[in-house]
Amino acid sequence: MSVKYGILTLLYLQKNHGYDLKLELESLLGTKGKINPGQIYTTLDRLIRDLLVSSVGMDDQERKLYEITTEGKNELENWLLELVPYHSTKDDFHFKWSCARKIGFEQEKKMLDQQKATIMKDVMELTKLKTEFLLRGDENRYLLISGTLLHLEADLNWIHQVENRNRS
Amino acid sequence: MIKVKNLKKAFIQGQARTQVLKGVDLQVEEGEFVAIMGPSGSGKSTLLQLLGGLDIPTEGDILINQNNLSEMTEKERTIFRRKYIGFIFQNYQLLPTLNVEENIAFPLHADGSLTMEKHRFILELLDSVGLKELGRKRANLLSGGQQQRVAIARALVNTPSVLLADEPTGNLDRNKAEEILGLISRFNRENNQTIIMVTHDIFAAGFADRIILFKDGVIDQVISRKDDDYAKYVANFMA
Incomplete structure (x- = not known):
């Protein structure tokens, strides 16, 4: 399981903030366990650094909002079509x-x-x-x-x- | 080598016409082991019947070692089949009241070619399929796995260059199926016999060099093993 691609999947649908991404990612994973909030934010920082996600201001509760970039969408689609080894x-x-x-x-x-x-x-x-x-x-x-x-x-x-x- | 060109087959019943094969092109090299898979009704068993000359196509050509089956008369096809093609079926199709040796020898009676030398060959075949001690036993007293071994020996008695197998392990459990598939692949390796096997079971298809997936009367996907890649798998598992 990759937190990186989980976040890209969720941002592909709509912009979102870190806490909601954590909850949504846990729901996407089903019974696979909890995600550490720290893992979400360090992954988001790396995604911003790699220009796959950008930070687009705050929502009405002063939470930082994130949005997927075109490069981020391409990265996700390429990963979806990548073969999984046996x-x-x-x-x-x-x-x-x-x-x-x-x-x-x-x-x-x-x-x-x-x-x-x-x-x-x-x-x-x-x-x-x-x-x-x-x-x-x-x-x-x-x-x-x-x-x-x-x-x-x-x-x-x-x-x-x-x-x-x-x-x- | 087997070459199939634009093969079509339709079955007509009353006013209804069912197009089972809709234009199949295929080439199978000598000594290759090919598995054909696909959902029920996708045309895989029909293809096998046509390759074996048991039925004729509506359109298209089948060339086996440069002999065009579509241009043969029924009698020519029968002679060709006896000489070059062996069949293995899911339900063995042995004659229950004959003993094992008689069943294996049965195709030789049809063209009167049962000689002393051939009889020695039958004993060799019995040995190679692991039934040396059971030659005089009646076929209907054998287990499923043993009956399929007899059927394989019978298919090989004319030393055919092509072996056609229709769900050969469909009635057997995993262990017996593995033994039978091991035997078929051994003959493929040692005698360079071309094998075309229809199966719905990936476990059986795994023994092939190439899997051809059928869908709605046409070839949907072809998946091949590669010797270069095999080395990587060996390295992985030996590590």
Whole structure:
């Protein structure tokens, strides 16, 4: 999970202040836990430094308001379309997909298609490796890869479910 | 090599016409292991039937080792099929009252080519699929996994250059499926047989070098393994 991209997702929708960003980000993460307020403000400072977010004055309760820049929007959209590698597929892709749904990202289908393709490629490569370990009698590595493959299969089934529900 | 050009297939029932394949172009290299996946009704099994010469396309060409199936008569297609193509089905399709050896030898009876040498080959095949001791046992007394091993041996008895498999592990549990897929890939590696396998199961498709995704009668996506990338996976897991 990345606080940086969570903040960019929320600012993509509207300008906001730090405390509200903290609450919204916790809601976006679901049950994944609390965010330390300090983490929000240091991330916002870095985003301003990198010109991805700008500070645009105060709201009526004297709270500092933040707005995403065009560069920030591009950064978020590029991240949404970046592939998630097999060793971190589930959590990272689920978070990315939640961000995409939050902003109504119009390239969601492309995200799903390319993640599906990358999972299938991982499955082929790891199955070949698994078979080699089996032939070599390396039981531990064979079982470790079998475990990774079962996770990838679950990830793929989940993408199929999203696709089916998007279609209906 | 297999070349499929603009392949179309429609089924007509009464006034209704169902276009199952809507223009498929595909090339499979000799010795390649390809998995075809896609939702039910996407055309994957129809493609396999056409590749095996069990049905004829409405339009388009299928070339296997430069022989155009679309230009053959039914009789020519049957002879071609016996010589070059082996089939493995989900439900094994063994003859229940024949024993294991007789089932494996069955395709040879059709063209009268069962010789002593071929019989020795059948015993070798039995050994390689791990059923050396069961040659005289009736097929219907075997477990599902054993029956599929017999079906694989039967598919290989004519040493076909192309093996077509339709959900070969669909009726088996994970462990048995892994054994069967291991066998199929071993024959692919050792005999350089081209394998085209239809499956809905990513676990099975993982054994292939290339996955072709079908959707609504056309190829939607093609995903390939790459030897260069494989080295990275090896490095990751060996670390």
